[in-house]
Amino acid sequence: MAGRASEWHKLPVSLKELCINTTLRCGQSFRWRKSAEDEWSAALHGRILSFRQDASHLHYRAIFPSTNATPTSLPTPPASNVPSESDDDNTLGLINHYFNLEPNLAQLYDQWAASDANFRKKAPKFTGVRILRQDPWEALIGFICSSNNNISRISSMVHNLCKHYGPLIGHINDEPYHDFPTPEALAVPEVEAHLMKLGFGYRAKYIAKTARMVAEEKGLAWLEGLCNPESPVFGKGTAPAGEMEDGGREGYRKAQAELLALHGVGPKVADCVCLFGLGWSESVPVDTHVWQIAQRDYKFGKGKHASLTQAMYVAIANHFRKLWGKEAGWAHSVLFTADLKAFSDRITAKVEIKEEEVLVKTEPGGSLLVDEVVKKDTIKRKRVKKEPEANEQQVVEIKEEVVRRSKRSRAR
DNA sequence: GGTACACCTCATGT
DNA sequence: AACATGAGGTGTA
Numbered sequence: 001m002a003g004r005a006s007e008w009h010k011l012p013v014s015l016k017e018l019c020i021n022t023t024l025r026c027g028q029s030f031r032w033r034k035s036a037e038d039e040w041s042a043a044l045h046g047r048i049l050s051f052r053q054d055a056s057h058l059h060y061r062a063i064f065p066s067t068n069a070t071p072t073s074l075p076t077p078p079a080s081n082v083p084s085e086s087d088d089d090n091t092l093g094l095i096n097h098y099f100n101l102e103p104n105l106a107q108l109y110d111q112w113a114a115s116d117a118n119f120r121k122k123a124p125k126f127t128g129v130r131i132l133r134q135d136p137w138e139a140l141i142g143f144i145c146s147s148n149n150n151i152s153r154i155s156s157m158v159h160n161l162c163k164h165y166g167p168l169i170g171h172i173n174d175e176p177y178h179d180f181p182t183p184e185a186l187a188v189p190e191v192e193a194h195l196m197k198l199g200f201g202y203r204a205k206y207i208a209k210t211a212r213m214v215a216e217e218k219g220l221a222w223l224e225g226l227c228n229p230e231s232p233v234f235g236k237g238t239a240p241a242g243e244m245e246d247g248g249r250e251g252y253r254k255a256q257a258e259l260l261a262l263h264g265v266g267p268k269v270a271d272c273v274c275l276f277g278l279g280w281s282e283s284v285p286v287d288t289h290v291w292q293i294a295q296r297d298y299k300f301g302k303g304k305h306a307s308l309t310q311a312m313y314v315a316i317a318n319h320f321r322k323l324w325g326k327e328a329g330w331a332h333s334v335l336f337t338a339d340l341k342a343f344s345d346r347i348t349a350k351v352e353i354k355e356e357e358v359l360v361k362t363e364p365g366g367s368l369l370v371d372e373v374v375k376k377d378t379i380k381r382k383r384v385k386k387e388p389e390a391n392e393q394q395v396v397e398i399k400e401e402v403v404r405r406s407k408r409s410r411a412r
Numbered sequence: 413g414g415t416a417c418a419c420c421t422c423a424t425g426t
Numbered sequence: 427a428a429c430a431t432g433a434g435g436t437g438t439a
Contacts, residue, residue: 201420287434
């Protein structure tokens, strides 16, 4: 049963300022599900949020539980952030906060482009990538799941956490949507064995330990206290965030250092939590992917036995901070996204179209090519041949072949 | 301090 | 069909 208030509203936003199709899929959040064509939904702050976007507007809808039950883990946004206008539940305030809509993104892109030729070259096809302001606890657990893992599996693991340990908020198309579980919910003794059974592998122990540590020892207030004071968990901050240095501001360095005490949290995961959950925009998480970018485009580690040591990690992060400044983590995320194979169609767009044309031409029977991104580096190509005359079974033959992206341009 | 190596699981390539 | 590799790493020796 759909809860209260499910009309669509809209907010004027250009695609250069926010592109949800990129931002919600680039691996900073693992919660968003496709609820319809060009529609993304997730349970957040005790409601189901859905988004669509066109060239001029972000369209949104909030569905609340039919019962006026107790609010979930996160506090209701303070009234100071309410832009008024029939927004008594402050969904608009939540959206402004979550999408981090305050900064002028086009201006930031210009700034990063001005100081970096590589950014200038790569960024134009990946405009509108915004750093989300996610809940710190959710970001922490999500990125603990990310070690030695890929986006599609991380997403399904996070989905499982919500499904088994998070409060049910509502349904869309009979699909249940759960909010993210609290630390307490994940601190119960059965969690580790259960997650193990759910296929979390060695991360089951990390999650169980970290949940207990936060729930019983450090407290959620400790985690939220690591936030950038200019960008607290919700609302507008007042306190200054400190002076920028090579290694980042003091608050960032402290947050990163404290997070390292948690099980399953190394430098990379800590930096992801800092950037995506705590509002420290200078945090530059260096994973194998960024390491490759640093080698390929910024001449790092070209030596013989170059490996991503701790020293190398810091050197790369510092280099990017010096290059792009206070929002280095943001700029880095744009380049990271540009390198994601799930988006590689944007790089090879022209080639793809040519291939299709050729294939259609060479098959006079009239065939349809449907490329869909199945996983990060593969696409599933369906060739659907249709009978010349229509009968009840239109699709006579469906061939599926899975091919590597990189090889495709040469194949055929 | 820097370097191997194991670690759960899943998908893909050989 | 078994085996290796890598996936947005971390903990340990």
